[in-house]
Amino acid sequence: MRYGPYAAAARLDERLGDPQDDGRLFSYARCAALDEGEEFPLEICRELDFLGLPRAYVPVEYGGTLLGYDEALQLMRVVARRDLTVAIGHGKTFLGAVSVWTSGDAEQARRLGAEIAGGTIVSWGLTERDHGSDLLAGEVRAVPGPDGSGYRLSGEKWLINNATRGHQLCVLARTDTSGGPRGFSILLVDRRTLDPASHRPLPAVALHGIRGADISGVAFTDAAVPATALVGTEGGGLEIVLKSLQLTRTLCASLSLGAADQALGLAVDYANERHNFGRPLVDLPQTRRLLTESYADLLLAEAVTLVAGRAINALTGELSVSSAITKYFVPTLVDRMFPRLAKVLGSRALLVGDTYRHGRFQKVQRDHRIVGIFDGSTMVNLHSLVNQFPALVRGYRRGRVDLAGLQAAATLEEPLGAFDRTRLELVSRPGSSPVQALPLAVEELCELAEAGEVGTVVGTLATELRAATDRLIEQMAGHRPTALDVPAEVFALAESYAACFAAAAAIQLWLRNRKAFGSDELRHSGLQNSELRHSELWYSGLWLEAALTRALALVDPTLRTELSGEVFDRLAVPLFAQHASGRLLSLLPYPGEEESA
């Protein structure tokens, strides 16, 4: 079976040309040079504009091509797989516009959609110098204009992506001097129409990674903004932001997947070409393990992302949980992958410049650190999970599952329903269907194990996962909810819960797609192509076994020593085969593999 969203992604990738060819605009060489010189990848972004990527940021109802968020995810992933500065610098327009998609009126959204399709850059002004993630402490204020119409905007937004390049800026501003959750509004400010004296860009900030990105700020002084700039209702700012973040936090996972693909690809390359102690590095068992463990992490991260990405359309009301988990879990898993792969690459992991592969490894490692920070940091996301513990405990105990929604989120063949923004909720009342369906799913897996359709180990792992989840839920229930000082150990519970979600998502994904990707017929069809290679991953639950082994050690770290790492060794064959084909490292066959296989 083919995975639909890969088609568009592969088309984009192909049109961008071979990144190893220095003559291409979007080449590794150019990206490395731009990074060293701290230059914005202007010509590459323009190339993406020519190829129509901006339209993918605009929902179809507003004139774009965005229908299912799973496709948007894969598009960003192939861009991130080449360069994170470009992905972040270009993809930012989606973040800038998302408030309008979730909360603007139709006319406003259509106008903005047309602008974006035409190349307008939109950025999102949330944070301020002294307040970081504490949005309600924001000091940028919008007061009514002198004649009672429109607003006058004053104050500074800082650490804003594309603050200087952006034509339009969605600003969170205080509209009620006393503040509070109803004291802020979103204004879509068109900087091209502002009196130049009323706003000035703040200098770009020198960054650790994505050095070429335009992370700067903007200072407003009594800037006159028309009433039509208001997005949603006055006082609705915080709610709009929190709902919009549910979409963007989920989409951020695409950046991490692209980064992981780069890093793992470089490490496998090196392990193949390099000899140590008289053997190719890749034949050293420890090196193989470092690679295959990372591959298992990548597949687990991908499984979470696939399910969470479809959940935007299919389990919209649960996004406050799934987006916080995805945004915490995926970037953290990938950040931890780099030191492991750096061990394989040795000094090549640290070299800058042309000595080895344009210094790509150290670059992607530096670049990726931002993903765990922006758009809601690790701490913010874990905190948001902690706040939802009561609903998560209740939901698990009652076994509440949105069966249809879960089925749609996990079944890749099923067409996604249209995204309905009215179903976005600030907190998920039903909890989290993937986790709450775990007891059912484990039963299903155990039956399959008994019937010999999946390895018995998978059944055992799933049963252990179920037990660990039961224990975890009891611990979460024992946490006395508090508005103030969340004890440190409760953060650890939230981390474990995120890992449970990841494992549960992986199980759902395998159960609902195993026939499509790993059926007996496919195995015995004599096919010598990528579908067959992937069927090895799916058949008997190989990837699931690996993913569960990784996830279980994160759910309960004391289980780590009891888990066998042998399964990772069995991932070596599919990993090396996928890598040799030069395509995406993935659970799913990526178009075009046959030609190069």
Next chain:
Amino acid sequence: MTTTTISSTTEIRDWLRERVAFYLERPIEEIDSAARLVEYGLDSLYALTLCGDIEDEFDITVPPTLAWDFPSVNAIAEQLHDQISEQRLADR
């Protein structure tokens, strides 16, 4: 308390004060029903969880932003009382 009869505004208010005191880990006497919850540090996200408790307690559905729109114990209590009364009427 599972309500078969409609709770009075006072009962609701006392229950809410108790919950707020619980979350803030402060004695209930310190919770002023007229004060804005924000001033106790119970702003933004945490106020959202209060709604889960309310739904469990009174068996109704409230918007999660209830405490944003009705920012004091008194305001929430009045709103809840109205909502519960309307619902009971409709159920009859």
Next chain:
Amino acid sequence: MTAIDGHTADRAEEALPTGYLDTAHPLETRFGDPDDPDNPVGFAAFLRADERGELLPAGRSLLDTYQLGAEFVPAAHGGRLRQADELAQTLRPVFRRDAALGLGHGAIKLIASATVWSTASTDHQRWLAQVLLRGGQAAGAYTELASGHDLTRSTVRATRDGTQYRLTGSKEVINNVNRADSVTLLARTGDGSGSRDHSLLLLDMSTVRRDRLRFLPRFRTAGLRAVHLGGVEFLDCPVPASAVVGELGGALETVLRAFQVTKATLTAATVGCFDTQLRMVTRFALERRLYHRSVAELPHVRSVLANAYADLLISDCLSSTVCRALHVLPGQTAVYAPATKYLVPLLIQESVDQLATVLGARSFLREGPYGIFQKHLRDLPVASLAHSGATVCQATVIPQLPRLARRSWLSGQQPAPASLFRLGAPLPELDFRRLEIAAGAEDSLLAVLPDAAAELRADPELGPLSARLVTELAALKASCTALAPRNRTPLAEPIGFELAERYSILLAASACLGVWRHNQDHPNPFLRDTAWLALALRRLTARLGLPVPPGSATAEQRVFTELVTRERENRSFDLAGRLLA
């Protein structure tokens, strides 16, 4: 607190030297306040130099005036090198500010010279001592890019030709090679890939024929951007036969000795970088306000900070103890040094990643008051890789474990003497020649663990913690004894690497226990208290993947309080707790 009367006998030692604690290290004083933006050798200046990719000139001349070169020359040759732990203490003020300067204008000279000190060639030693004492540059050309840390595969060749050797081939990624007065070169003098096919040559660069030499373009790295990593290519280059240092064919043996010193000392020096990063985040947490209070009031943040502080103390306990072991237990450091060089950078890196979550966006900025955080974050992996990476260190540890397991662990081994752990106490001068190339059958540092555990049995907090670690040691002993021969080579299955890791963690626990019990006369009550030790042992237990026995909640709080006190009193976070500039 547990009484340790049983050990008063061991303390027939001299009193701990303590007078220096309330002064700043002389180098620290010379550098001055690093946060002062106008300080020509402060953080801001180092950040700018990092951007330019050059060692800060003012920093170099400061070290020259201090005659830092003498710190790497053994006292017997007129230098100031007596004790490895002291050398690390001297390097920490430099590493606190800039690891590039500390390595590129400092410790690199130890890497270049330690091999020479490890031989019996007094003429070479005398000449190199002169170079270093007059402030000259020394480079150590051991590795090649194509073979990395696998020195047996080095290809630069020295061919005998009458009274000369002729050199061919190139060495890459060599610190300071184009500025060096002396180059210590590892070259192939035999044809095999065995242990006797390589020799060391000491080159006087002023006499090497320039027409037979090419300097390669500079290599750039993500961290330590300021160091000069170059390369050199020899084109049938003649050098006198007298350039051979030590025995012909003896290079690998010499390197195995010498690198124990560099591994231990450099690892201990990098605690200085970690100190600065922890200080930045502590300060940020105390100053920054979020959600109506200071960030440091959030329990989660306190916990991250306290645990990072415990990691710093673990790192110092292990690396400083191993530095002292070079003097006290020279027959055992062949396993301690690589275990330390493996574990400490890993501990620091993971801890710093946690600290970055507190610092948030500030951890990503190359400017502003916290800009130094990301610089150190980039520098550490590069500094840690200098002359041997994590995998090589583990691969050195693995083959030594089965014998130690069988002969020493839990088999009546005497624990290391108190002198190993006495903070800052004088030791006999470092003798490179006494170091063994492989650990024998003794492991007296690890023997501290069961010994201390027996003594602490009654302690409600430390008792269960140390008992759990002893159980783990028994399991490790069983696994290492049973380790299949094929798993004792670099081709080992992952199990070998896993065991090496577990060994390093238990070794760290032993070092913590040793430092705590043998410094009960330390003037700082915090070091005598059990809080830091309990937290450190809990961290290590969790790192082993074991359930952590419940402990008192106050340990974390007490460690946090000390952290804040030290920051307010402007003292270093390490065991010494010395005043800072």
